[in-house]
Amino acid sequence: MTVNDDVFTNWKHREEIAESMIPIIGKLHRERDVTVLLHSRSLVNKSVISILKAHRFARQIAGEELSVTETQPFLHALTALDLGPSQIDIGMLAATYRNDDRGLSVAEFTAQAVAGATGADKIERRASRDVVLYGFGRIGRLLARLLIEKAGSGNGLRLRAVVVRRAAGQDLVKRASLLRRDSIHGQFQGTITVDEANSTIIANGNEIKVIYSDDPTSVDYTAYGIKDAVLIDNTGRWRDREGLSQHLRPGIDKVILTAPGKGDVPNVVHGVNHDMIKPDEQIISCASCTTNAIVPPLKAMADEYGVLRGHVETVHSFTNDQNLLDNYHKSDRRGRSAPLNMVITETGAASAVAKALPDLEATITGSSIRVPVPDVSIAILNLQLARETSREEVLDHLREVSLTSPLKRQIDFTSAPDAVSNDFIGSRHASIVDAGATKVEGDNAILYLWYDNEFGYSCQVVRVVQHVSGAEYPTFPAPVA
Template sequence: MERERTAELERWNARQALAETMIPLIGNLYRNYGVVPSIHGRRLINQSPVEILKAHRFARKLNDTELPIEETLSVLAALVELQPRSASIDLAKLVLRYREAGNGRDLLEFLREELEPALGASPRHGAGVDVVLYGFGRIGRLLARILISHAGNGEGLRLRAIVVRRGAENDLLKRASLLRRDSIHGPFEGTITVDVENNTILANGTLIQVIYSDDPSTVDYEAYGIRDAIVVDNTGRWRDREGLENHLKNTGVARVLLTAPGKGDIKNVVYGINHTTIEPDDRVLSAASCTTNAIVPVLKAVNDAYGVRHGHVETVHSYTNDQNLTDNFHKGDRRGRSAPMNMVITQTGAASAVAKALPELAGKLTGNAIRVPTPDVSMAILNLQLETPTSVEEVNSYLRGLSLDSTLQQQIDFTDSPEVVSTDFVGSHRAGIVDGLATICDGTNLVLYVWYDNEFGYSSQVVRVLEHMAATHPRVLPERAATVEAHTGQLSIV
């Protein structure tokens, strides 16, 4: 037993040393070439050696085998030699494909073929796109954290400014403190410096101008060197085209993205589903709601495989700032009652909003919501009547496969742990996480439980829409995604 214990510790230390070796290679690729290495969609940027090892262990969900770190390290070292540019590269998929289709070729030769679209490209120094956050609440601050962490070599989205109404004499210090400390998502990972005289916040090398205004049409962004910017309106004050177009009256603003469901003819975009419908002349867009982003990818997957006749969406949603801490007047029904003390039945537009992103389900869904006394992470319960019968095992296998390797990999995650609860999903980058152990199926009657971080998961989706609007979303490689046969659950690389 003692010998076995010693051997296991030595093995752990050896693997940890390999993970430590990977860190400077990952940083080199990210900072110098705009390459984001990942393992089955889990980013390795700014991760500790232990987190890197956890990502390798996660790979066992694909074929019950932990991904050998020796193999991913070899691929990573080869990437540094090849110097691809502006790409999101999945090391696990490359390892698996090299095993299956390498055919005795040298690793570098194989990678040159797989990564050809990202090789030989010229760096785009100075080609970043300016972003302004109009509002700095829960979503605004998380967007700032993500944009700062994605700054890389400056070729992508560049957070240039935030616009807020002055709330106090020491407003700037308070804004910076809220960015630095978060009761739900923890401390900011990095350093923050405040320049009160110039109204700027310097966060991990990103210089952010703080602009005070309560009228979007009066800000002179060009006075701060901001041009052709995308303004992300996360205030919720304006949701129609007329109100949001006030941003476009500014010099320096090219487009507007709303972080709430848009009204009227505004396109509601769920990244991964209908983001390709964005046209260059779409100057005002919406990133829909957190619930819509969580359920639409799963609904599309189920509808594609089995067909949805009709269904009901019930969201069990964490309370938000729109509710009261204690009972007080509120213009909305029931929302005036104390949020931390009550479950509150309220309305959700998510079911009807699905049709804007997924027209084939128009008129097929109803919806309702229950606000509950938790600060973050919500759940959507999808009660669906299918066209084609299935089983728990089949539909779970199908959705698990999509979460590991598909075009919906960034949107759908999957868990089958018998011990997970809502706090386990705080900080999830995915739009929604299917809880496989809660799945109920009896032929054509299917009930799915989908967790989602209604703050961070949604903010990650917003950034993906931003990257698409700005044409800065990194190319995802290898390009050939796996396919999952809906009625067998078998995953195969094609």
């Protein structure tokens, strides 16, 4: 047998193992509300190749590749436990087991590591929480995809309705088509049918009522069987408490805004300040995509080194707010053709930092340049630290934060030397640290942070919705504080 044959045989063996993992992962999710992760990446509804690629990607973070032969025993160990709703990272289980010197078996180690999800400590499965989308644009449709994906267990969030203004022509059919196909994010993973008679889109068994309205105060959601729902306003039309309160109609319990809130509306970046949301708070903002991208790594740097001042420059993909060709726009530069120009504009991300990190005394300034790409942006965070450090120390710190800290779902890490923006389409993290581009000299650190300003941000919004709905389950092994 040749070396090539050995490599191919090994590959086929790993494919076989990954294939055997899929039904176990699916059953844990459907029957016990357990989401299996690999270094914060969900393995639910993933293909054989996707599972193998997730294991391969571990080398970009931890420095060495994980093998399914290492993680499969931990997955089998989970099936023998009386698990409650939770998220369990088998990548972290395998990594921590490597360094454990107690001589425990995989089953014994796993039982101890996830003890908080079993027995008397486990969370009981809850009834699903209704969700309504107000608006169905770029963010709205990605939120719909995520909510449908997360409805698999039947005990989390359930997308019940979408509220839009009626357009001319086959409105329902066209909106379903936009959900089904996306030029950036690809095909919807599943099936979509349209019931025009009942104004309903059925996506992977989820019946989504399409409600036509020009006025939020005109809708009684209880008439559609919706109760205690979380409404996500992704139109950006209203940003203050008075405007957003119009959504608090019969059937609606809380309102989440997918844009920076104004006035006393709390701006929340999940992973950083979501714990400050008061149980009785009904109006919440998820800030902006750029705020979500810079605040978690800013907190990670401030906690470790202290930050005296900083500036963020975002090189941002163009959005629907800009014009395809030169035309009138209320903002001077945004009226110029988005696909043909780099456009200097403003960003509210820097000022929003103060709301998300009120204890940070550093002054953070910011500006933005819109560039001719349709998705994925990069934030260049230039910080003056309170003490001197080195590039190696900063990278080791951020790599560890991305692996084991409470910010590991917000901060990802890549050491790929040839990484470009398209590589991060579909990233579920708020931002990704580019190790190769990081610069540190004395007390000055410059971080290059990629972020999918559409999908990564939508994931952050869903995390906030899960938190306020009581559907955000603990992760095991527990992150290192």
